[in-house]
Amino acid sequence: MIDWSLAERIAATVAGDPPHVSLGVDLAELAADSERLVGAYTGLVPAAPLPAAEWVSRSEWVNANVGSLSGLLDPLVEHVGEGLGPLSSPLRAAAGYAIAAEVGVVFGYLGKHVLGQYELVLLAGGPQARSRAPGGRPTASDEPAGSRLEHSLAPARLLFVAPNLDSAVHELKVDREQFMHWVALHEITHALQFGSVAWLREHLAGMLRELLEGMSVSLDTTRALRLPTGADLRKLAGAVGSGDLLSLMTTPEQRQLLDRVQATMAVLEGYAEHVMDAVGADVLPSLPSLRAALNRRRSSRSAPARMLQRLLGLDLKLRQYELGKQFCDAVARHGGIDAVNRVWTGPEAMPTLEELAQPADWLRRTHVPVVTK
Helix, strand or coil: CCCHHHHHHHHHHHHCCCCCCCCCCCHHHHHHHHHHHHHHHHCCCCCCCCCCEEEECHHHHHHHHHHHHHHHHHHHHCCCCCCCHHHHHHHHHHHHHHHHHHHHHHHHHHHCCCCEEEECCCCCCCCCCCCECCCCCECCCCCCHHHHHHHHCCCCEEEEEHHHHHHHHHHHCCCHHHHHHHHHHHHHHHHHHHHHCCCHHHHHHHHHHHHHHHCCCCCCHHHHCCCCCHHHHHHHHHHHHHCCHHHHCCCHHHHHHHHHHHHHHHHHHHHHHHHHHHHHHHHCCCHHHHHHHHHHHHHCCCHHHHHHHHHCCHHHHHHHHHHHHHHHHHHHHHHHHHHHHHHHCCHHHCCCHHHHHCHHHHHHHHCCCCCCC
């Protein structure tokens, strides 16, 4: 099993934990106003009240997110070393420690930069969601994973990382209240997406389960006991250069499924980016300068930071989110927010990665009426 306490300690060390800061903002009032504005623009109505907005420190954000990963990664480690007899246990333990270290570095890096998050556990397994037997090992249920989804997962949370927001305001030299309002619009949009679209949570969870079930994490002894060849090194260098390390670890079939997951995530983020600008245009006088400052912040990482983003796959993720916003903006120009909302009618209405780049193809496929001006 993965040593999650080790992952949390590494992440907390990498992220650091600045002292508590007071942002001078009534977060509950800000969240309520953002929900009203986003709901009026999008028409999304949650089936239940949204979670209360919370101020959190970097370490609290790290703990919330690292704890939600066990349902995703623990099953992978269980397959390490299969068929190797006595070597299986030590290899599995080594893999658990290695993954814990990698998770710690990733979330430590993210913990230094993330501003806010609608934190949603998709697969059971986090510390809040797992039940434990007397010996301390997680217990299993005979119920299918899908039927356990609603009552076995930790509740969603709406988190705002206070020290990062404070440092962003100073770094970007923007109005504190307007910047906070803008970030809140983004995170509230995510909360309304999952609170209003009944199929969305299980759809994402189903794709992740399918991906995990198809992954075989095993040790290739012939490769492990030899030095890498020139071809191996060239392939690795090419993957690093393109920000596509996943291609080295997945089959073509798994890549197709990953493309679907990434397209869905791009829509979720692109929709939130579109909404925060569309709503903000009416209520935030300094919106143009806020957007320009945030874009500069995203693109002005140092060379080492950009390389780390690329190695972690975050560079590719940022490009896809930009593509998602471009898609939503383009569809809204043709048919308004009602046209964009077609993505929520069912999983089959989600655009593919190709359609994200060609919104007209998606409009034709989903028969969205085009508003002519």
